[in-house]
Amino acid sequence: MQTPKATDFKLDITADLNKWRAFVAIGELGSLTRAALFLDSNQSLLSRQLNALERECGSRLFNRTGRGVELSEVGERLFPQVKALLEGAEQLEVEIRGEVREPTGRVTVGSLPSIAHPLVGRLFSDLRERHPAVKLKILEGSSGQVEEWLSDARVDIAILYRYSSTLSEHEQALATVDSFLIGAKGDRLTLRPELPFSQLDGLPFVLPSVPNGLRTALDAFARQERISLTPVIEADSLPLQKLLVAQERLYTVLPLHAVWTEMAEGRLQASKITSPPMQRIVAMAMAKSKGPPRAVSAVASRIIDIVADMAQKGMWHSGPAL
Structure with missing residues (x-):
């Protein structure tokens, strides 16, 4: 009987997936600053990680430009393979954590203070009771800041005021x-x-x-x-x-x-x-999400229900009325 052998995986440069996650974020966003915001990191740390990764690869992965960075020829060749590697790792995490049964992970919500103050406490309580594996991160800021966070995918969900009934395809009117x-x-x-x-x-x-x-x-x-x-x-x-x-x-x-x-x-x-x-309309906008999709959907669903309940109490009117 032949003795079974373990598969011999030789991993060195690819052993640390977090470095390659940073590589993909920089490649997609074209900026160390934007990538640092997306990854909840800081630009100097990300720059050091990128320099270390390029030393390990023995080749420049990005070309620096006046507007940011762009993938080098080597980076262009590696990018689709690295992204496929990370997508496979993410799917494995989903299956290990059983996310097909229960939403889990951190969801970042950006909001104006006037909306966040009556909403967040109720949202936290509801999620703790219904989806205890979902963790919230709340960012409060001006309308311009929330728009920027949404554009940079620093938040998964943004709650904003709109002064027109015309909303983008990624936005939903919650109340007037x-x-x-x-x-x-x-x-x-x-x-x-x-x-x-x-x-x-x-x-x-x-x-x-x-x-x-x-x-x-x-x-x-x-x-x-x-x-x-x-x-x-x-x-x-x-x-x-x-x-x-x-x-x-x-x-x-x-x-x-x-x-x-x-x-x-x-x-x-x-x-x-x-x-x-x-x-004005209270609108919910969805970013090109960095968070776990089922968890983001669970939080968005609770926000919709809570806003509807608050409308019944007289805080605002349900749906758009402009």
Whole structure:
């Protein structure tokens, strides 16, 4: 009887798949900076890894250009083989972890603070109960930052405001929110349930600085209505905006859900802006995901359900209405 023999795999340069994962990310994104963001690493570490990999291969894998990097001739030949190797390794991990039965892995969600604050706590609780193997990473930022994270695939899911009913094919409308003039406790103007946009003329505002989606929309409405809407102070921080309204008796413009807690506690007041109304869509955008697909789908599904439930409580309206 012939003695069985083990397969003799000779692995050296390909033994560390993380280095080759970095190689693929740099090759696809064409930039060390973008690849570092995608991999949650830093540019200097990635540069050292790339230099070490090129030394091991004995050949330059990328050519440096004024705009970033591009695959060299050797890199071009290796790229499809390396990508196939990583895809095979990823599939093996899926099968080992049993992801076909239960979603697992980390999902990164990028959101504006005004949406994240009422949403994230509920999302975390729901996922811990329904999908305990799914881990969340939350990034908060301005609309421009969230757009950049989405473009760089630094997030798997982005929650954004849109001021038009026309969305891209990768976006889904979750809800429509009205805009409210926010004032301090006892303020006579915001005691009214509604007020026309023209009443904002000349008020002492605290508003986010340009560029900002809300600020752009407000400025456009002000020009259309021929009124003056100039902030006495600019602040991009949502908590700071609310603090200045409450303490300094300034005004700002926010959706109702952004001041839900302060309204319930009687610290702030809100009057719905009408004539014309200022509405925006809460949209969910999906990146070319770096996260585990089943886990990303599970998180997206929970976000949709939670937003619908919040609509029933009066935070916003279900679906698009612009």
